[in-house]
Amino acid sequence: MTEPEPLLTLRNIETYYGPIMAIRGVSLEVRERSIVTILGANGAGKTTVLKTICGAMDPQKGSVTFRGEDITGRDPDRVARLHLGHVPEGREVFPFLTAEENLAVGAFTRRRANLNEDLALVYGYFPALAEHRKLPAGFLSGGQQQMLAIGRALMLRPQLMLLDEPSLGLAPRLVAEIAEIVVRLNREQGMAILLVEQNARMALDVAHYGYVMEVGRIVMEDTCERLKNAPDIQEFYLGMKDQGVRGRRRWKQRKTWR
Amino acid sequence: MSELLQLLVSGLSKGCVFGLIALGFVLIYKATEMLNFAQGELMMMGAFVAFTFVNLAAMPFLAGFAVTLVVALAFGMALERGVLRPMIGEPPFAVLMLTIGLGFVLRTVAVNIWGTDPRTLDVPYAGEVLVVREVVFGYDNLIVIGATAFLCGGLWLFFRRSRLGVAMQAASQNQLAAYYSGVPVKRVASLVWGISAAISAAAGMLLAPISLIDQNMGFIGIKAFAAAIVGGFGSLPGAIVGGLLIGVSEEFALRYLWPGFGEVTAFVILLVMLFVRPQGIFASLQKKKV
Secondary structure, eight states: OOOOOOSEEEEEEEEEETTEEEEEEEEEEEOTTOEEEEEEOTTSSHHHHHHHHHTSSOOSEEEEEETTEEOTTOOHHHHHTTTEEEEOTTOOOOTTSBHHHHHHHHTTTOTTSOHHHHHHHHHHHOHHHHHTTTSBGGGSOHHHHHHHHHHHHHTTOOSEEEEEOTTTTOOHHHHHHHHHHHHHHHHHHOOEEEEEESOHHHHHHHOSEEEEEETTEEEEEEEHHHHHHOHHHHHHTSOOOOGGGTTOOHHHHOOSOO | OHHHHHHHHHHHHHHHHHHHHHHHHHHHHHHHOOOOTTHHHHHHHHHHHHHIIIIISOOOHHHHHHHHHHHHHHHHHHHIIIIIGGGTTSOHHHHHHHHHHHHHHHHHHHHHHHOSSOBOOOOTTTTOEEEETTEEEEHHHHHHHHHHHHHHHHHHHHHHHSHHHHHHHHHHHOHHHHHHTTOOHHHHHHHHHHHHHHHHHHHHHHHTTTSOBOTTGGGHHHHHHHHHHHHOTTOHHHHHHHHHHHHHHHHHHHHHSOTTHHHHHHHHHHHHHHHHOTTOSSOOOOOOOO
8 A cells, every 4th residue: 555656756955046055955745636835934945946846947956756757957848848837926927918828828838739628717717817818918917917827827737736926916805816716726627736825824724735944944844734733833924923932932942953 | 203212112122121130130139138240141141042042053033042041040040059059148248249259250151152252143033123104113122122021921920820929929028937838948049040040041132132242241230230229129010110211211311412421321310219219119118127
């Protein structure tokens, strides 16, 4: 009775920006049909982990395995071809192409695909995009651009979607909407999702399993249920300050990480 | 009146050549953020290659034209792959110097292969004229205009309608996001260089019957660069419009102003444009994101 191979495995990844070590040995797993989240403050290296997975950055050490294939250091377009979607931080839509053309570019790798079917799927999840399909993406609102970016990745028919800060700069109502879409995509399309978030409350509500990153390493991992109840998480990520912990610094409690 | 019309047509045809080379500049700039100052030399090479096929190998003109386009496409792609791609990530100034050097190399190569004597391209329409109500138009000029319109139409369709064309636009607007969507950005950059070289070669072939082919014909690339800036660098229609503006002005200046003034018209227009409307006629809306 062996467990099935995880969809995505990172083993001991180390990634540098020039001389600066951004990721200091990260290992993580994403199982099929699961939502996994990475929490962490600014500069913890969350985005770099995603960039390393999708091939925009090459790790110095370690390996990335997706669907049993070693994709370490492969160019991003070849990784995308394996049905790995990436929604980058800050939306990054193509501003002068219409919404529909943006989505069509998302289906670039799928030469034989039935474009209309895929478009219908995306418009089903994001009716607002159907309304503005002929509008240049630069004219869309922030929330619509975020939806467009997710829709564009959806056009790949991904087995795994990397979502980088989808709630960035959005109103709370939109954040809730995006969260709902994430859950629906996971449930209805059977899509695994690796969610990077600063909005820890939303991320922990949505995800099944969570990793916590600090300065380039993973300092904690557990199911989201248990993470939600961990005192450290409550204090530092959910803002529920307990009187008793006040004054005591986190790094004085833990001594296992340098 | 008839003189004005004739000047206009020959100015437009000259402008079309400027416009096509300017188009080459802009395409490469938009896709790879490199300024290719060997664009004029690519045009010169195109003219020489066409000369080889049409005059020396005695191919029919249209076939020679087509083969030259294919050769130019391949040459442009190879150039990107072999010379420019290793420069990714180097400072823009280094790339600029490299392309200027490339221009020198191409001129030397041309001299070594084809010699320094000016050549003429044998075209069936050389010297033929069309007379409409006593106004005489050279077929060579008319064909330049027609072929340019045809090429631009084809390019427009390609960029608006085809899967690859839209992906190319996407890659120029946001390289990383295009990568994430599975667009092979590196191969797209090669292809853009190929297309740009082919357009320049077309310009060379169209210009060849009007002027002569020699290793220095590529220097009009500088005027084409001015045209690209006047049109609003980064705008494809702007490149053509800028080219036409400069071509027509130059033709009229050559005829009506003091001798020697024609040669500087392009730069006078450029200067005036930079004072009055520095973003060019068709300002592209995109501010460069750092």
